[in-house]
Amino acid sequence: MNRQAPRRLLDLACQSLLRDEASAIAAVEWLPMELFPPLFTAALAGRHNKVLKAMVQAWPFPCLPLGALINHRQPYHDILRAALDGLDALLAQETRPRRWKLQFLNLQKRAHQEFWIVWAGTSADVCSLLEPDAPQPMRKRGIVDSLRSGPNIPWAPVELLVDLCLKRGVLDESLSYIIKKVSERRGLLHLCCKKLKVYAVSKRNINILDMVQLDSVQDLEVNCTWKLSTLRKFAPYLGQMCNLRRFLLSHVFTSFHTTLEQEEQCVSLVTSQFLSLSHLQELYLDDISFIKGHLDQILSCLKTPLETLSITNCMLLESDLRHLSEHQNVSQLKVLSFRRLNLTNISSGPLQFLLERASPTLQDLDLDECGIMDSQFMDLLPALSHCTQLMTLSFCENPISMTVLEHLLRHTIGLSKLNCVLYAAPLESYEERSSTIHLGRLAQVHAMLKHMLQELGRPSMVWFCAYPCPHCGYRTFYNPNPIL
Incomplete structure (x- = not known):
């Protein structure tokens, strides 16, 4: 019992x-x-x-x-x-x-x-x-703290620490009550927010931002379908987030009615806010229309080296990549993602130079769906072989051959920290007529890679082939059979 x-x-x-x-x-x-x-x-x-x-x-x-x-x-x-x-x-x-x-x-x-x-x-x-x-730094308390032993002690501000998500629609009951109390006790209650997500710039949300101690924000996500002119309204608030560590900006487009001069003015105002972000370490730019031809303008406003740079679903010029590879703030990158950037018609030189510069620190590299061809990949292999800290490498859904895959394995076998590679199914794995994956051929490819890993003394290095499921579209991993 x-x-x-x-x-x-x-x-x-x-x-x-x-x-x-x-x-x-x-x-x-x-x-x-x-x-x-x-x-x-x-x-x-x-x-x-x-x-x-x-x-x-x-x-x-x-x-x-x-x-x-x-x-x-x-x-x-x-x-x-x-x-x-x-x-x-x-x-x-x-x-x-x-x-x-x-x-x-x-x-x-x-x-x-x-x-x-x-x-x-x-x-x-x-x-x-x-x-x-x-x-x-938070609010200065030195004078107040020195008076705390006295009988009539003045109030020091109390910090309310909360993660905020500003979106459309009615505020939830709890957030409404927080805003009410902060508004009533201005100067005595400070609204501080370490993580801030902004999905809409409405009058109500602007009023909330006016209450937030913006230097408390360390993690910012601006994730909504905005016009560049809307981002311009938000820009002055961004410039006050001087302790920002992580910034994700997603889905910003330029209106057809925007003139070239207006676009340049908006881009200049937005990018100049980066001058205040002296602690920024992670920058994520996803589906941003104005980045094309302006990447150097953004980078020139960064004061400190980035640890993470993710530019996805964007259009870039070759000059953008060249400026990026030469910029001093990308020499200490740990994470680099170019997912869904079309690099097919862009010279591999700038990317090769970027990898060489970041090779002492780079840990994660994502080149998924970039349209990288055999010749481009071969150009990148020497630089990849020098990335001594690399732990994960992903280059799914790029049209490469089995020959390139073998060369890649031999160039990266000496990277002792590399333990996971997500590779594209080589062209030889596809049906010639239907252009669909042939699982039998793919299994043979994986068996050959596994055998090579054993021969070269790295049997624990994991290689997964990732391929979109023809039925649901979600990515499926093969090792050599489907596992997800």
């Missing part, structure tokens, strides 16, 4: 205290700080919102990672409202309570989860787990 483990005395004490909410609220001011996390989680589980409100007003740590406690089974809005109401009532007072140290209310769902795990039954230095991971 199985017996349940006895409940801990701490859990029993929390449950006993919560049976009388009035007593629990009165006791909050005098509780040892070690009891705050377990009592907070117990109050949250029992939906004691009045107790939660009181605990926020006496929180003895610099950060309250509320978002890490939220899951789909709990009433998120009620919990959030209780926390914000407690904070709002506190900020309405002239001075703060004796023990209150809250500087950051973190609403990100995956932030500081280890803090609550520690208090589930193990011991650790809890304060070290609550060091705020907010972007730097």
